[in-house]
Amino acid sequence: MKWAALVDLVAEGRVCILSGAGLSTESGIPGYRGADGERRVTPMTVSELLASPHARQRYWARSFVGYPRFAAAEPNDGHRAVADLQRLGLTTGIITQNVDGLHQRGGADEIIELHGSLDAVVCVDCGESYARTTVDEWLRQANPRFDREAMTGQIRPDGDVLLTDEQVAGFATARCVVCRSDRLKPDVVMFGESVAKPLVQKCFDTVAESSCLLVLGSSLMVMSGFRFARFAARERIPVAVITQGVTRADAETTVKLESPLGATLTQLVAAVTPGAAPR
Ligand SMILES: [Zn+2]
Known part of the structure:
Protein backbone atom coordinates (compact mmCIF):
# COMPACT_ATOMS: atom_id res chain seq x y z
CA MET A 1 0.00 0.00 0.00
CA LYS A 2 2.63 2.49 1.16
CA TRP A 3 5.07 1.18 -1.41
CA ALA A 4 2.62 1.58 -4.31
CA ALA A 5 1.80 5.11 -3.14
CA LEU A 6 5.50 5.99 -3.02
CA VAL A 7 6.16 4.54 -6.47
CA ASP A 8 3.21 6.49 -7.90
CA LEU A 9 4.41 9.76 -6.39
CA VAL A 10 7.95 9.35 -7.71
CA ALA A 11 6.93 7.99 -11.11
CA GLU A 12 4.84 11.11 -11.62
CA GLY A 13 8.07 13.13 -11.57
CA ARG A 14 8.76 16.67 -10.32
CA VAL A 15 10.22 15.24 -7.13
CA CYS A 16 12.23 17.46 -4.80
CA ILE A 17 14.66 15.33 -2.80
CA LEU A 18 15.79 16.39 0.68
CA SER A 19 18.49 14.17 2.13
CA GLY A 20 20.04 13.91 5.57
CA ALA A 21 22.66 11.98 7.51
CA GLY A 22 20.70 8.71 7.29
CA LEU A 23 21.52 8.50 3.57
CA SER A 24 25.25 8.38 4.35
CA THR A 25 25.22 5.89 7.23
CA GLU A 26 25.63 3.01 4.74
CA SER A 27 28.82 4.77 3.66
CA GLY A 28 30.16 4.44 7.20
CA ILE A 29 29.32 7.95 8.40
CA PRO A 30 27.00 7.62 11.38
CA GLY A 31 24.20 10.12 12.00
CA TYR A 32 23.81 12.53 14.87
CA ARG A 33 20.78 10.76 16.26
CA GLY A 34 19.61 7.32 17.28
CA ALA A 35 16.41 5.71 15.95
CA ASP A 36 14.56 7.39 18.85
CA GLY A 37 15.42 10.78 17.37
CA GLU A 38 17.55 11.72 20.37
CA ARG A 39 20.86 13.35 19.65
CA ARG A 40 23.76 11.04 20.45
CA VAL A 41 26.56 13.52 19.88
CA THR A 42 26.75 17.21 20.60
CA PRO A 43 28.50 19.12 17.84
CA MET A 44 30.61 22.17 18.63
CA THR A 45 28.71 25.41 18.07
CA VAL A 46 30.15 28.24 16.02
CA SER A 47 30.32 30.54 19.04
CA GLU A 48 32.35 27.94 20.94
CA ARG A 56 39.89 25.85 17.83
CA GLN A 57 42.75 23.58 18.85
CA ARG A 58 40.22 20.97 19.95
CA TYR A 59 38.08 21.35 16.83
CA TRP A 60 40.95 21.19 14.37
CA ALA A 61 42.73 18.31 16.12
CA ARG A 62 39.51 16.22 15.99
CA SER A 63 38.84 17.26 12.47
CA PHE A 64 42.43 16.52 11.40
CA VAL A 65 42.04 12.97 12.69
CA GLY A 66 38.61 12.53 11.11
CA TYR A 67 39.30 14.05 7.71
CA PRO A 68 41.14 11.15 6.00
CA ARG A 69 38.41 8.73 7.06
CA PHE A 70 35.67 11.12 6.03
CA ALA A 81 19.80 5.71 -6.84
CA VAL A 82 19.26 9.45 -6.26
CA ALA A 83 21.56 10.15 -9.22
CA ASP A 84 19.50 7.67 -11.28
CA LEU A 85 16.26 9.47 -10.40
CA GLN A 86 17.88 12.71 -11.54
CA ARG A 87 19.06 11.12 -14.81
CA LEU A 88 15.56 9.76 -15.40
CA GLY A 89 14.35 13.36 -15.31
CA LEU A 90 12.15 12.75 -12.28
CA ASP A 109 24.82 17.14 -9.97
CA GLU A 110 23.43 20.57 -9.16
CA ILE A 111 23.17 19.56 -5.51
CA ILE A 112 21.93 22.28 -3.16
CA GLU A 113 24.20 21.89 -0.14
CA LEU A 114 22.05 23.41 2.59
CA HIS A 115 24.75 23.14 5.23
CA GLY A 116 27.77 23.72 3.00
CA SER A 117 30.62 21.34 2.36
CA LEU A 118 33.63 20.12 4.29
CA ASP A 119 35.66 20.54 1.08
CA ALA A 120 36.30 24.19 1.92
CA VAL A 121 37.57 26.24 4.85
CA VAL A 122 36.97 29.97 5.37
CA CYS A 123 38.74 32.64 7.38
CA VAL A 124 36.15 34.28 9.61
CA ASP A 125 38.12 37.53 9.79
CA CYS A 126 38.89 38.31 6.14
CA GLY A 127 36.61 35.91 4.26
CA GLU A 128 39.40 34.15 2.34
CA SER A 129 38.44 30.63 1.27
CA TYR A 130 40.76 27.63 1.09
CA ALA A 131 40.46 24.09 -0.18
CA ARG A 132 40.26 21.69 2.71
CA THR A 133 43.13 19.68 1.23
CA THR A 134 45.34 22.80 1.47
CA VAL A 135 44.48 23.39 5.13
CA ASP A 136 44.99 19.69 5.81
CA GLU A 137 48.50 19.97 4.37
CA TRP A 138 49.25 23.02 6.60
CA LEU A 139 48.05 21.10 9.64
CA ARG A 140 50.16 18.09 8.68
CA GLN A 141 53.29 20.23 8.37
CA ALA A 142 52.56 22.05 11.64
CA ASN A 143 52.09 18.78 13.52
CA PRO A 144 54.83 16.41 12.37
CA ARG A 145 54.63 14.28 15.51
CA PHE A 146 50.84 14.05 15.65
CA ASP A 147 50.10 10.50 14.49
CA ARG A 148 46.51 10.68 13.33
CA GLU A 149 46.53 7.20 11.86
CA ALA A 150 47.15 5.79 15.34
CA MET A 151 44.18 7.60 16.87
CA THR A 152 41.03 5.58 16.87
CA GLY A 153 37.51 6.74 17.47
CA GLN A 154 34.12 6.93 15.84
CA ILE A 155 33.87 9.31 12.88
CA ARG A 156 30.94 11.74 13.16
CA PRO A 157 28.74 13.27 10.46
CA ASP A 158 30.58 16.57 10.62
CA GLY A 159 33.82 14.74 9.88
CA ASP A 160 35.59 14.72 13.21
CA VAL A 161 36.55 12.12 15.76
CA LEU A 162 36.26 12.51 19.53
CA LEU A 163 39.67 12.88 21.20
CA THR A 164 40.78 13.22 24.81
CA ASP A 165 42.22 16.49 26.16
CA GLU A 166 45.56 14.71 26.35
CA GLN A 167 45.45 13.84 22.63
CA VAL A 168 44.49 17.42 21.72
CA ALA A 169 47.18 19.09 23.86
CA GLY A 170 50.05 20.42 21.78
CA PHE A 171 48.13 20.37 18.47
CA ALA A 172 49.07 23.40 16.37
CA THR A 173 46.26 25.10 14.44
CA ALA A 174 46.67 26.78 11.05
CA ARG A 175 46.49 30.48 10.22
CA CYS A 176 45.01 32.36 7.29
CA VAL A 177 47.87 33.28 4.93
CA VAL A 178 46.18 36.59 4.04
CA CYS A 179 45.43 38.10 7.46
CA ARG A 180 47.21 35.69 9.83
CA SER A 181 44.07 35.08 11.85
CA ASP A 182 43.75 31.61 13.37
CA ARG A 183 39.95 31.89 13.21
CA LEU A 184 39.49 29.38 10.42
CA LYS A 185 36.26 27.45 10.19
CA PRO A 186 34.95 24.72 7.90
CA ASP A 187 32.69 26.21 5.22
CA VAL A 188 29.67 24.51 6.70
CA VAL A 189 26.69 25.77 8.65
CA MET A 190 27.72 24.84 12.17
CA PHE A 191 25.29 24.45 15.03
CA GLY A 192 24.27 27.94 16.13
CA GLU A 193 24.54 29.34 12.57
CA SER A 194 21.75 30.00 10.09
CA VAL A 195 21.58 29.01 6.45
CA ALA A 196 21.96 32.04 4.15
CA LYS A 197 18.55 33.47 3.24
CA PRO A 198 18.95 33.30 -0.58
CA LEU A 199 19.81 29.61 -0.31
CA VAL A 200 16.77 28.97 1.88
CA GLN A 201 14.61 30.82 -0.65
CA LYS A 202 16.04 28.73 -3.48
CA CYS A 203 14.97 25.61 -1.58
CA PHE A 204 11.45 26.94 -0.95
CA ASP A 205 11.18 27.80 -4.66
CA THR A 206 12.30 24.29 -5.61
CA VAL A 207 9.76 22.69 -3.25
CA ALA A 208 7.03 25.02 -4.56
CA GLU A 209 7.52 23.85 -8.14
CA SER A 210 7.52 20.17 -7.15
CA SER A 211 4.68 17.68 -6.98
CA CYS A 212 6.31 15.72 -4.15
CA LEU A 213 8.91 16.28 -1.43
CA LEU A 214 10.90 13.08 -0.89
CA VAL A 215 12.80 13.11 2.39
CA LEU A 216 15.64 10.58 2.62
CA GLY A 217 17.38 9.66 5.86
CA SER A 218 16.50 12.72 7.86
CA SER A 219 14.66 12.98 11.16
CA LEU A 220 13.93 16.64 10.25
CA MET A 221 14.59 17.48 13.89
CA VAL A 222 16.49 20.60 12.86
CA MET A 223 14.40 23.53 11.64
CA SER A 224 16.68 24.05 8.62
CA ALA A 229 8.32 19.62 5.01
CA ARG A 230 6.01 22.02 6.85
CA PHE A 231 5.90 24.32 3.81
CA ALA A 232 5.13 21.41 1.46
CA ALA A 233 2.31 20.20 3.71
CA ARG A 234 0.84 23.70 3.84
CA GLU A 235 0.98 23.90 0.02
CA ARG A 236 -0.68 20.46 -0.16
CA ILE A 237 2.42 18.98 -1.80
CA PRO A 238 2.70 15.33 -0.69
CA VAL A 239 5.65 14.57 1.61
CA ALA A 240 7.15 11.08 1.34
CA VAL A 241 9.76 9.97 3.86
CA ILE A 242 12.16 7.03 3.77
CA THR A 243 14.17 6.91 6.95
CA GLN A 244 14.85 4.77 9.98
CA GLY A 245 13.30 6.09 13.16
CA VAL A 246 10.96 8.86 14.15
CA THR A 247 10.82 12.20 12.39
CA ARG A 248 9.58 15.56 13.53
CA ALA A 249 7.41 15.73 10.41
CA ASP A 250 5.35 12.58 10.93
CA ALA A 251 2.22 14.75 11.07
CA GLU A 252 3.11 16.37 7.74
CA THR A 253 3.96 13.07 6.04
CA THR A 254 1.79 11.47 3.34
CA VAL A 255 3.81 8.24 3.00
CA LYS A 256 6.50 7.00 5.36
CA LEU A 257 8.71 3.94 4.93
CA GLU A 258 11.07 2.85 7.68
CA SER A 259 13.52 0.75 5.71
CA PRO A 260 17.20 0.72 4.71
CA LEU A 261 17.86 3.52 2.25
CA GLY A 262 20.25 1.83 -0.21
CA ALA A 263 18.09 -1.21 -0.95
CA VAL A 272 9.96 3.90 -11.90
CA THR A 273 12.31 3.16 -14.80
CA PRO A 274 10.36 3.17 -18.07
CA GLY A 275 10.01 -0.35 -19.42
CA ALA A 276 10.33 -1.85 -15.94
CA ALA A 277 8.23 -4.86 -15.02
CA PRO A 278 4.69 -3.94 -13.95
CA ARG A 279 4.52 -3.21 -10.24
ZN1 LIG B 1 42.02 35.85 6.90
Whole structure:
Protein backbone atom coordinates (compact mmCIF):
# COMPACT_ATOMS: atom_id res chain seq x y z
CA MET A 1 0.00 0.00 0.00
CA LYS A 2 2.63 2.49 1.16
CA TRP A 3 5.07 1.18 -1.41
CA ALA A 4 2.62 1.58 -4.31
CA ALA A 5 1.80 5.11 -3.14
CA LEU A 6 5.50 5.99 -3.02
CA VAL A 7 6.16 4.54 -6.47
CA ASP A 8 3.21 6.49 -7.90
CA LEU A 9 4.41 9.76 -6.39
CA VAL A 10 7.95 9.35 -7.71
CA ALA A 11 6.93 7.99 -11.11
CA GLU A 12 4.84 11.11 -11.62
CA GLY A 13 8.07 13.13 -11.57
CA ARG A 14 8.76 16.67 -10.32
CA VAL A 15 10.22 15.24 -7.13
CA CYS A 16 12.23 17.46 -4.80
CA ILE A 17 14.66 15.33 -2.80
CA LEU A 18 15.79 16.39 0.68
CA SER A 19 18.49 14.17 2.13
CA GLY A 20 20.04 13.91 5.57
CA ALA A 21 22.66 11.98 7.51
CA GLY A 22 20.70 8.71 7.29
CA LEU A 23 21.52 8.50 3.57
CA SER A 24 25.25 8.38 4.35
CA THR A 25 25.22 5.89 7.23
CA GLU A 26 25.63 3.01 4.74
CA SER A 27 28.82 4.77 3.66
CA GLY A 28 30.16 4.44 7.20
CA ILE A 29 29.32 7.95 8.40
CA PRO A 30 27.00 7.62 11.38
CA GLY A 31 24.20 10.12 12.00
CA TYR A 32 23.81 12.53 14.87
CA ARG A 33 20.78 10.76 16.26
CA GLY A 34 19.61 7.32 17.28
CA ALA A 35 16.41 5.71 15.95
CA ASP A 36 14.56 7.39 18.85
CA GLY A 37 15.42 10.78 17.37
CA GLU A 38 17.55 11.72 20.37
CA ARG A 39 20.86 13.35 19.65
CA ARG A 40 23.76 11.04 20.45
CA VAL A 41 26.56 13.52 19.88
CA THR A 42 26.75 17.21 20.60
CA PRO A 43 28.50 19.12 17.84
CA MET A 44 30.61 22.17 18.63
CA THR A 45 28.71 25.41 18.07
CA VAL A 46 30.15 28.24 16.02
CA SER A 47 30.32 30.54 19.04
CA GLU A 48 32.35 27.94 20.94
CA LEU A 49 34.71 27.60 17.98
CA LEU A 50 35.24 31.34 17.63
CA ALA A 51 35.44 32.05 21.36
CA SER A 52 38.86 30.64 22.19
CA PRO A 53 42.11 29.36 20.70
CA HIS A 54 41.67 26.32 22.92
CA ALA A 55 38.34 25.45 21.28
CA ARG A 56 39.89 25.85 17.83
CA GLN A 57 42.75 23.58 18.85
CA ARG A 58 40.22 20.97 19.95
CA TYR A 59 38.08 21.35 16.83
CA TRP A 60 40.95 21.19 14.37
CA ALA A 61 42.73 18.31 16.12
CA ARG A 62 39.51 16.22 15.99
CA SER A 63 38.84 17.26 12.47
CA PHE A 64 42.43 16.52 11.40
CA VAL A 65 42.04 12.97 12.69
CA GLY A 66 38.61 12.53 11.11
CA TYR A 67 39.30 14.05 7.71
CA PRO A 68 41.14 11.15 6.00
CA ARG A 69 38.41 8.73 7.06
CA PHE A 70 35.67 11.12 6.03
CA ALA A 71 37.33 11.75 2.67
CA ALA A 72 37.71 8.00 2.12
CA ALA A 73 33.96 7.33 2.52
CA GLU A 74 32.41 6.08 -0.73
CA PRO A 75 28.93 6.81 -2.07
CA ASN A 76 26.46 3.97 -1.49
CA ASP A 77 23.50 2.52 -3.40
CA GLY A 78 21.26 5.25 -1.99
CA HIS A 79 23.40 8.04 -3.47
CA ARG A 80 23.58 6.19 -6.79
CA ALA A 81 19.80 5.71 -6.84
CA VAL A 82 19.26 9.45 -6.26
CA ALA A 83 21.56 10.15 -9.22
CA ASP A 84 19.50 7.67 -11.28
CA LEU A 85 16.26 9.47 -10.40
CA GLN A 86 17.88 12.71 -11.54
CA ARG A 87 19.06 11.12 -14.81
CA LEU A 88 15.56 9.76 -15.40
CA GLY A 89 14.35 13.36 -15.31
CA LEU A 90 12.15 12.75 -12.28
CA THR A 91 13.61 15.42 -9.98
CA THR A 92 13.19 19.17 -9.66
CA GLY A 93 16.12 19.49 -7.28
CA ILE A 94 18.27 17.69 -4.73
CA ILE A 95 18.72 19.45 -1.41
CA THR A 96 21.09 17.86 1.09
CA GLN A 97 21.80 18.56 4.73
CA ASN A 98 24.98 16.48 4.39
CA VAL A 99 28.42 18.04 4.06
CA ASP A 100 30.13 14.90 2.73
CA GLY A 101 29.90 15.49 -1.04
CA LEU A 102 28.69 11.90 -1.55
CA HIS A 103 25.72 12.86 -3.76
CA GLN A 104 28.10 14.40 -6.27
CA ARG A 105 30.49 11.45 -6.10
CA GLY A 106 27.50 9.15 -6.55
CA GLY A 107 26.84 10.77 -9.93
CA ALA A 108 24.27 13.47 -9.17
CA ASP A 109 24.82 17.14 -9.97
CA GLU A 110 23.43 20.57 -9.16
CA ILE A 111 23.17 19.56 -5.51
CA ILE A 112 21.93 22.28 -3.16
CA GLU A 113 24.20 21.89 -0.14
CA LEU A 114 22.05 23.41 2.59
CA HIS A 115 24.75 23.14 5.23
CA GLY A 116 27.77 23.72 3.00
CA SER A 117 30.62 21.34 2.36
CA LEU A 118 33.63 20.12 4.29
CA ASP A 119 35.66 20.54 1.08
CA ALA A 120 36.30 24.19 1.92
CA VAL A 121 37.57 26.24 4.85
CA VAL A 122 36.97 29.97 5.37
CA CYS A 123 38.74 32.64 7.38
CA VAL A 124 36.15 34.28 9.61
CA ASP A 125 38.12 37.53 9.79
CA CYS A 126 38.89 38.31 6.14
CA GLY A 127 36.61 35.91 4.26
CA GLU A 128 39.40 34.15 2.34
CA SER A 129 38.44 30.63 1.27
CA TYR A 130 40.76 27.63 1.09
CA ALA A 131 40.46 24.09 -0.18
CA ARG A 132 40.26 21.69 2.71
CA THR A 133 43.13 19.68 1.23
CA THR A 134 45.34 22.80 1.47
CA VAL A 135 44.48 23.39 5.13
CA ASP A 136 44.99 19.69 5.81
CA GLU A 137 48.50 19.97 4.37
CA TRP A 138 49.25 23.02 6.60
CA LEU A 139 48.05 21.10 9.64
CA ARG A 140 50.16 18.09 8.68
CA GLN A 141 53.29 20.23 8.37
CA ALA A 142 52.56 22.05 11.64
CA ASN A 143 52.09 18.78 13.52
CA PRO A 144 54.83 16.41 12.37
CA ARG A 145 54.63 14.28 15.51
CA PHE A 146 50.84 14.05 15.65
CA ASP A 147 50.10 10.50 14.49
CA ARG A 148 46.51 10.68 13.33
CA GLU A 149 46.53 7.20 11.86
CA ALA A 150 47.15 5.79 15.34
CA MET A 151 44.18 7.60 16.87
CA THR A 152 41.03 5.58 16.87
CA GLY A 153 37.51 6.74 17.47
CA GLN A 154 34.12 6.93 15.84
CA ILE A 155 33.87 9.31 12.88
CA ARG A 156 30.94 11.74 13.16
CA PRO A 157 28.74 13.27 10.46
CA ASP A 158 30.58 16.57 10.62
CA GLY A 159 33.82 14.74 9.88
CA ASP A 160 35.59 14.72 13.21
CA VAL A 161 36.55 12.12 15.76
CA LEU A 162 36.26 12.51 19.53
CA LEU A 163 39.67 12.88 21.20
CA THR A 164 40.78 13.22 24.81
CA ASP A 165 42.22 16.49 26.16
CA GLU A 166 45.56 14.71 26.35
CA GLN A 167 45.45 13.84 22.63
CA VAL A 168 44.49 17.42 21.72
CA ALA A 169 47.18 19.09 23.86
CA GLY A 170 50.05 20.42 21.78
CA PHE A 171 48.13 20.37 18.47
CA ALA A 172 49.07 23.40 16.37
CA THR A 173 46.26 25.10 14.44
CA ALA A 174 46.67 26.78 11.05
CA ARG A 175 46.49 30.48 10.22
CA CYS A 176 45.01 32.36 7.29
CA VAL A 177 47.87 33.28 4.93
CA VAL A 178 46.18 36.59 4.04
CA CYS A 179 45.43 38.10 7.46
CA ARG A 180 47.21 35.69 9.83
CA SER A 181 44.07 35.08 11.85
CA ASP A 182 43.75 31.61 13.37
CA ARG A 183 39.95 31.89 13.21
CA LEU A 184 39.49 29.38 10.42
CA LYS A 185 36.26 27.45 10.19
CA PRO A 186 34.95 24.72 7.90
CA ASP A 187 32.69 26.21 5.22
CA VAL A 188 29.67 24.51 6.70
CA VAL A 189 26.69 25.77 8.65
CA MET A 190 27.72 24.84 12.17
CA PHE A 191 25.29 24.45 15.03
CA GLY A 192 24.27 27.94 16.13
CA GLU A 193 24.54 29.34 12.57
CA SER A 194 21.75 30.00 10.09
CA VAL A 195 21.58 29.01 6.45
CA ALA A 196 21.96 32.04 4.15
CA LYS A 197 18.55 33.47 3.24
CA PRO A 198 18.95 33.30 -0.58
CA LEU A 199 19.81 29.61 -0.31
CA VAL A 200 16.77 28.97 1.88
CA GLN A 201 14.61 30.82 -0.65
CA LYS A 202 16.04 28.73 -3.48
CA CYS A 203 14.97 25.61 -1.58
CA PHE A 204 11.45 26.94 -0.95
CA ASP A 205 11.18 27.80 -4.66
CA THR A 206 12.30 24.29 -5.61
CA VAL A 207 9.76 22.69 -3.25
CA ALA A 208 7.03 25.02 -4.56
CA GLU A 209 7.52 23.85 -8.14
CA SER A 210 7.52 20.17 -7.15
CA SER A 211 4.68 17.68 -6.98
CA CYS A 212 6.31 15.72 -4.15
CA LEU A 213 8.91 16.28 -1.43
CA LEU A 214 10.90 13.08 -0.89
CA VAL A 215 12.80 13.11 2.39
CA LEU A 216 15.64 10.58 2.62
CA GLY A 217 17.38 9.66 5.86
CA SER A 218 16.50 12.72 7.86
CA SER A 219 14.66 12.98 11.16
CA LEU A 220 13.93 16.64 10.25
CA MET A 221 14.59 17.48 13.89
CA VAL A 222 16.49 20.60 12.86
CA MET A 223 14.40 23.53 11.64
CA SER A 224 16.68 24.05 8.62
CA GLY A 225 15.16 20.92 7.04
CA PHE A 226 11.83 20.67 8.86
CA ARG A 227 10.56 23.99 7.48
CA PHE A 228 10.53 22.54 3.94
CA ALA A 229 8.32 19.62 5.01
CA ARG A 230 6.01 22.02 6.85
CA PHE A 231 5.90 24.32 3.81
CA ALA A 232 5.13 21.41 1.46
CA ALA A 233 2.31 20.20 3.71
CA ARG A 234 0.84 23.70 3.84
CA GLU A 235 0.98 23.90 0.02
CA ARG A 236 -0.68 20.46 -0.16
CA ILE A 237 2.42 18.98 -1.80
CA PRO A 238 2.70 15.33 -0.69
CA VAL A 239 5.65 14.57 1.61
CA ALA A 240 7.15 11.08 1.34
CA VAL A 241 9.76 9.97 3.86
CA ILE A 242 12.16 7.03 3.77
CA THR A 243 14.17 6.91 6.95
CA GLN A 244 14.85 4.77 9.98
CA GLY A 245 13.30 6.09 13.16
CA VAL A 246 10.96 8.86 14.15
CA THR A 247 10.82 12.20 12.39
CA ARG A 248 9.58 15.56 13.53
CA ALA A 249 7.41 15.73 10.41
CA ASP A 250 5.35 12.58 10.93
CA ALA A 251 2.22 14.75 11.07
CA GLU A 252 3.11 16.37 7.74
CA THR A 253 3.96 13.07 6.04
CA THR A 254 1.79 11.47 3.34
CA VAL A 255 3.81 8.24 3.00
CA LYS A 256 6.50 7.00 5.36
CA LEU A 257 8.71 3.94 4.93
CA GLU A 258 11.07 2.85 7.68
CA SER A 259 13.52 0.75 5.71
CA PRO A 260 17.20 0.72 4.71
CA LEU A 261 17.86 3.52 2.25
CA GLY A 262 20.25 1.83 -0.21
CA ALA A 263 18.09 -1.21 -0.95
CA THR A 264 14.80 0.68 -0.89
CA LEU A 265 15.97 3.41 -3.26
CA THR A 266 17.46 0.84 -5.64
CA GLN A 267 14.04 -0.89 -5.79
CA LEU A 268 12.36 2.46 -6.24
CA VAL A 269 14.54 3.29 -9.26
CA ALA A 270 13.74 -0.11 -10.77
CA ALA A 271 10.01 0.47 -10.26
CA VAL A 272 9.96 3.90 -11.90
CA THR A 273 12.31 3.16 -14.80
CA PRO A 274 10.36 3.17 -18.07
CA GLY A 275 10.01 -0.35 -19.42
CA ALA A 276 10.33 -1.85 -15.94
CA ALA A 277 8.23 -4.86 -15.02
CA PRO A 278 4.69 -3.94 -13.95
CA ARG A 279 4.52 -3.21 -10.24
ZN1 LIG B 1 42.02 35.85 6.90
